[in-house]
Amino acid sequence: MHSSYYNIIENAYRLTKALEDKGKLATYIPELANVDPSNFGIHTTNLDGTNFGVGDNLKKFSIQSIAKVLSLTLAYKILGEEIWERVDVEPSGTKFDSLLLLESYEGIPRNPFINSGAIVICDILMTHLNNAHKDFLDFVRDVSDLPDLTYSDKIADSEKAKGYRNTALCNFIKSFDNINNEPEDVLDFYFDMCSLEMNCQQLSKTFTFLANGGRKLDGKKIISKGKAKRINAIMLTCGFYDESGEFAFRVGLPGKSGVGGGIVALYPQQYTIAVWSPKLNPNGNSFKGMTLLEEVTTHSELSIF
Ligand code: GLU
Numbered sequence: 586m587h588s589s590y591y592n593i594i595e596n597a598y599r600l601t602k603a604l605e606d607k608g609k610l611a612t613y614i615p616e617l618a619n620v621d622p623s624n625f626g627i628h629t630t631n632l633d634g635t636n637f638g639v640g641d642n643l644k645k646f647s648i649q650s651i652a653k654v655l656s657l658t659l660a661y662k663i664l665g666e667e668i669w670e671r672v673d674v675e676p677s678g679t680k681f682d683s684l685l686l687l688e689s690y691e692g693i694p695r696n697p698f699i700n701s702g703a704i705v706i707c708d709i710l711m712t713h714l715n716n717a718h719k720d721f722l723d724f725v726r727d728v729s730d731l732p733d734l735t736y737s738d739k740i741a742d743s744e745k746a747k748g749y750r751n752t753a754l755c756n757f758i759k760s761f762d763n764i765n766n767e768p769e770d771v772l773d774f775y776f777d778m779c780s781l782e783m784n785c786q787q788l789s790k791t792f793t794f795l796a797n798g799g800r801k802l803d804g805k806k807i808i809s810k811g812k813a814k815r816i817n818a819i820m821l822t823c824g825f826y827d828e829s830g831e832f833a834f835r836v837g838l839p840g841k842s843g844v845g846g847g848i849v850a851l852y853p854q855q856y857t858i859a860v861w862s863p864k865l866n867p868n869g870n871s872f873k874g875m876t877l878l879e880e881v882t883t884h885s886e887l888s889i890f
Contacts, residue, residue: 587631587635587637590629590885590887591629591637593881593884593885594627594629594637594639594881595639596884597877597880597881597884598625598627598639598640598877600880601625601873601876601877601880602625602640602873604873604876606622606862606864606872606873607864607866607872608846608862608863608864608865608866608871608872608873609864609865610622610846610863610864610865611844611845611846611863611865611869613747614740614743614744614747614844615743615746615747616647616739616740616743616744617647617740617743617844617845617863620646620647620845620846620863621863622863622864624641624644624646624846624861624862624863625640625641625861625862625873626638626639626640626641626642626643626644626784626785626860626861626862627639627640627642627785627858627859627860627861627877627881628642628784628785628786628788628789628858628859629789629856629857629858629859630786630789630790630793630856630857630858631855631856632793632796632797632802632854632855632856634802636786636789636790638785638786638789641785641861642784642785642786642861643784643785643786644784644861645782645783645784646782646783646784646845646846646847646861646863647737647740647779647780647781647782647843647845647847648781648782648783648788648843648845648847649779649843649844649845649847650681650698650703650779650841650842650843650844651788651841651842651843651847651848651849652725652778652779652781652843653697653698653702653703653706653778653779653841654698654792654795654816654820654824654841654849655721655724655725655728655791656703656706656707656710656721656778657697657698657703657706657816657819658728658795658807658808658812658816659710659721659724660697660706660709660710660713661808661812661815661816662807662808662812663709663710663713663714664709664713668709671693671705671709671763672693672694672696672697672702672705672706673690673693673694673695673696673702674696674697674815674818674819674822674823675695675696675822675823676695676696676822676823676827676829676830677694677695677696677699677823677827678827679695679699679827680826680827680869681698681699681700681826681827681869682699682700682750682751682754683699683701684701684750684753684754684757687701687754687757687758687761691761692757692758692760692761692762692763693761693763694758695823696819696822696823697819697823698819698820698823698824698841699823699826700750700751700754701754701758703775703778704751704754704755704758704764704771704772704775705758705763705764707771707774707775707778708763708764708765708766708771710774711765711766711770711771711774712765712766717774718736718773718774718777721774721778722734722735722736725781725791727805728791728794728801728807729783729787729790729791730790730801731783731787731791734781734783736777736778736780736781737780737781737782738780739780740779740780740782741773741776741777741779741780742776744776744779744780745772745773745776748772748776751772751775751776752768752772755768755771755772755775756768779843784861785847785859785860785861786859788847788849788859789849789857789858789859790802790857791849792849792851792857792859793851793857794807794808794813795813795816795817795820795839795851795853795857796851796852796853796854796855796856796857797813797854798810798813798853798854799812799813817839817851817853818839820839820840820841821833821838821839821840821889824839824840824841824842825840825841825842825868825870826842826868826869826870827868828866828868828869828870831868832870832875833890835875835878835879836850836875836878836879836882836888837882837888837889837890838850838851838852838858838878838882838888838889839851839853839889840878842869842870842871842874842875844865844869845861845863846861846862846863846864846865846871846874847859847860847861847871847874848860848861848870848871848874848875848878850878852887852888852889853889855887856887858878858881860873860874860877860878861874862874862877
């Protein structure tokens, strides 16, 4: 199965690479505007550990919102089901940085993957960890088997300097008493969390625990099977901003995108796959990344549907 699957990936990559890129770089975080838009990579990891990649699969990029899956994992592990009193699990139907629904839902974000929800998750981690910056990084180092992973100060500082909307979100949520720490501290941690960098190979390996019932490939338990199921469900319904329905329709896998142009997706019990192409479609998802994944799941017939 592997070699024919890898052939499909290679062909889909070449086909998509040749397409005109109709996307645009995210420029609201100045550092992201400096990335070479022609970067394009894909990497898949099977649960037996074999893996395969093409293109710029070994070049690091800013994973941005993809890290929100890892912060949710740690917060869910710590707080259990109580976490859903602070954040809901519904698609928002609005932009990732929207303030709109917070007014209607009295400061309870619609889900943990839009900015408001991820900011609440950061607040939870700050309350329950001794040193959220360090402890979260240690957690990601463990999950990813990347002991040298660090935050990118350059990216975090660049986002902080222009972080007006996220600041507004955090203050607004605090006005409803759903942020317990100082907004400035919560945001510093949020910007650090979003600044993590990985390449497609590392990203696909990191997410294998969610395809593997909560366990890393070496067997180490990260979270329970039940919690992994729920995180995957939220990725399917809320992982792609206001385009989660479209992603399920075209690709048919749970996953998460980030404004750095990365996408990670997974097929439970089978494989994970990460792609990177920096230019984004109008909904903030990688234009070529989404097209490439659609090609791969259509030709391999390996999707959850
Ligand atoms: N750090 C980004 C922001 O807050 C993350 C957005 C994303 O990747 O969706 O705007």
